[in-house]
Amino acid sequence: MDVVRRLLAPGGLLRSDTQLNQQSYYEASVIRPPTQTPLVGSWHTDVAVVGGGFAGLSAAIELRQRGFDVILLEADRVCSGASGRNGGQAIAGYACGQEALEQALGHTLAKQAWEFSLHGIDLIDQRILQHHIQCDRVKGYLYVADSANKAQRLHTEMAYLEKNYQLTSQVVTGAAVTHFIDSPQYQAAAYETASGHLHPLKYGLGLLQAAQRLGVRVFEQTPVVGMNRDQPVMLTTLQGNVYARWVVLAGNCMLPEYSPELAPEITPRIMPVGTYMVATAPIDPSLQRRLIPSHAAVCDNNFVLDYFRFSADHRLLFGGRVSYTTMTPPRLRQALSAGLTRVFPPLAGIPIDYVWGGFVDISMSRAPDFGRLAPHIYYLQGFSGHGVALTGVAGQLAAQAIAGQAERFDVFTKLQHRPFPGGPALRTPSLALGMLWYRLKDALG
Numbered sequence: 001m002d003v004v005r006r007l008l009a010p011g012g013l014l015r016s017d018t019q020l021n022q023q024s025y026y027e028a029s030v031i032r033p034p035t036q037t038p039l040v041g042s043w044h045t046d047v048a049v050v051g052g053g054f055a056g057l058s059a060a061i062e063l064r065q066r067g068f069d070v071i072l073l074e075a076d077r078v079c080s081g082a083s084g085r086n087g088g089q090a091i092a093g094y095a096c097g098q099e100a101l102e103q104a105l106g107h108t109l110a111k112q113a114w115e116f117s118l119h120g121i122d123l124i125d126q127r128i129l130q131h132h133i134q135c136d137r138v139k140g141y142l143y144v145a146d147s148a149n150k151a152q153r154l155h156t157e158m159a160y161l162e163k164n165y166q167l168t169s170q171v172v173t174g175a176a177v178t179h180f181i182d183s184p185q186y187q188a189a190a191y192e193t194a195s196g197h198l199h200p201l202k203y204g205l206g207l208l209q210a211a212q213r214l215g216v217r218v219f220e221q222t223p224v225v226g227m228n229r230d231q232p233v234m235l236t237t238l239q240g241n242v243y244a245r246w247v248v249l250a251g252n253c254m255l256p257e258y259s260p261e262l263a264p265e266i267t268p269r270i271m272p273v274g275t276y277m278v279a280t281a282p283i284d285p286s287l288q289r290r291l292i293p294s295h296a297a298v299c300d301n302n303f304v305l306d307y308f309r310f311s312a313d314h315r316l317l318f319g320g321r322v323s324y325t326t327m328t329p330p331r332l333r334q335a336l337s338a339g340l341t342r343v344f345p346p347l348a349g350i351p352i353d354y355v356w357g358g359f360v361d362i363s364m365s366r367a368p369d370f371g372r373l374a375p376h377i378y379y380l381q382g383f384s385g386h387g388v389a390l391t392g393v394a395g396q397l398a399a400q401a402i403a404g405q406a407e408r409f410d411v412f413t414k415l416q417h418r419p420f421p422g423g424p425a426l427r428t429p430s431l432a433l434g435m436l437w438y439r440l441k442d443a444l445g
């Protein structure tokens with residue numbers, strides 16, 4: 001089959017994704033339900049959702065709750081993409097920062113966007129409660145800085161968020177940092193409880209179950225390979241088609257891999273950035289409590305950042321080592337192992353039980369990119385490393401817009417997005433160069 005041959009061609013994202021998909025800690029710690037059968041034949045629905053990650057599942061649930069008939073089409077398995085592999089950190093705010101949103105939208109809309117991000121975290125908790133999802137949810141988040149300059153930057157940023165967005169945090173420097181994290185690496189830390197963490201695949205499979213209970217028809221192993229823009233839209237899959245009055249595209253970085261013609265105007269606006277994680281063997285719970293007493297998720301304020309947290313079964317889940325080429329970096333296990341040992345010297349030599357990675361959908365401005373290809377075709381992309389919290393609210397806003405209340409969704413359509421320079425052939429090399437520059441900046445403090 002042509003599509004399958006093209007997908008696995010050298011240099012294709014999917015090929016790298018398969019390499020990255022050495023079994024993750026998350027996949028090893030869940031029992032997936034049996035595969036949903038692929039779609040065969042001709043189907044009709046109110047809304048077709050393309051992509052079964054957090055964004056697609058959220059849109060499907062919200063649409064069904066508003067009475068729409070919904071079909072969800074997933075190319076692989078539900079949450080086999082970024083949603084089932086990520087750091088699990090549900091973070092308040094946006095990767096671009098509030099000041100950038102204020103410049104782009106003005107203070108009132110930037111404030112509304114900030115509240116949407118907090119609502120994204122509330123929505124996780126509401127869904128956990130409402131659908132009885134067991135996903136190791138923990139509140140608490142620690143930002144850390146590894147130089148005096150970055151400590152100053154962290155201080156300024158947290159003061160700004162407190163003054164303008166009422167995000168209260170405890171900011172500490174010097175010896176007081178050890179109250180929050182026992183690491184020689186950091187000179188300052190800021191702790192807040194709006195953000196937190198969870199087991200993303202347990203959460204995503206909980207959303208799948210909730211969607212199905214509500215009556216969403218889910219098809220796995222069903223890549224959408226073609227779409228016209230008529231009304232109704234016809235989506236073509238490998239063995240059938242779906243006619244839908246509305247479509248929500250939530251395919252993230254993989255969308256152009258399955259079909260470059262599906263949405264050529266938006267796919268150059270996001271860049272697939274490879275980011276990688278390891279899970280150590282479980283450690284002694286008392287050592288874990290000493291290393292991160294609050295059990296918070298942690299992230300530094302470098303451009304090329306380290307992010308980590310402990311799992312419910314006492315493993316350190318440590319992420320970092322981004323790659324702006326689509327190739328998996330060499331000696332990944334060793335590099336991440338060295339990184340976590342720098343942060344926590346007592347963990348030197350600890351066995352690494354799992355190594356995996358995935359692609360983050362970064363937009364040029366790092367602001368989310370939501371909009372419409374046509375009045376009845378919506379898209380959600382560009383979560384830029386903040387998708388755990390933002391995907392939920394994105395799906396909800398798209399559902400509200402389809403139900404006739406577009407005001408909240410359209411806060412985001414006011415943001416201007418540019419394609420990455422160079423087209424498909426050049427944007428990866430030019431970003432790799434940009435990346436070297438940022439690494440240098442991180443190193444210089």
Ligand SMILES: Cc1cc2nc3c(=O)[nH]c(=O)nc-3n(C[C@H](O)[C@H](O)[C@H](O)COP(=O)(O)OP(=O)(O)OC[C@H]3O[C@@H](n4cnc5c(N)ncnc54)[C@H](O)[C@@H]3O)c2cc1C
Pocket residue numbers: 050051052053054055056073074075076077078079080081082083084085086087088089090091222223224225250251252253254255256258259275276277307319357358359360361380381383384385386387388389390391
């Ligand atoms: C290693 C890693 C760590 C991360 N850590 C964090 C973190 O700690 N906090 C945070 O907020 N964010 C993090 N992120 C980012 C976050 O995971 C994403 O922003 C979020 O999961 C995006 O969700 P999504 O639903 O848009 O995309 P995905 O979860 O990627 O889902 C898209 C789905 O669409 C399917 N698809 C694509 N094209 C088609 C097609 N044509 N037909 C049918 N199906 C299709 C794909 O198979 C895929 O399952 C991380 C990402 C990675 C990879």
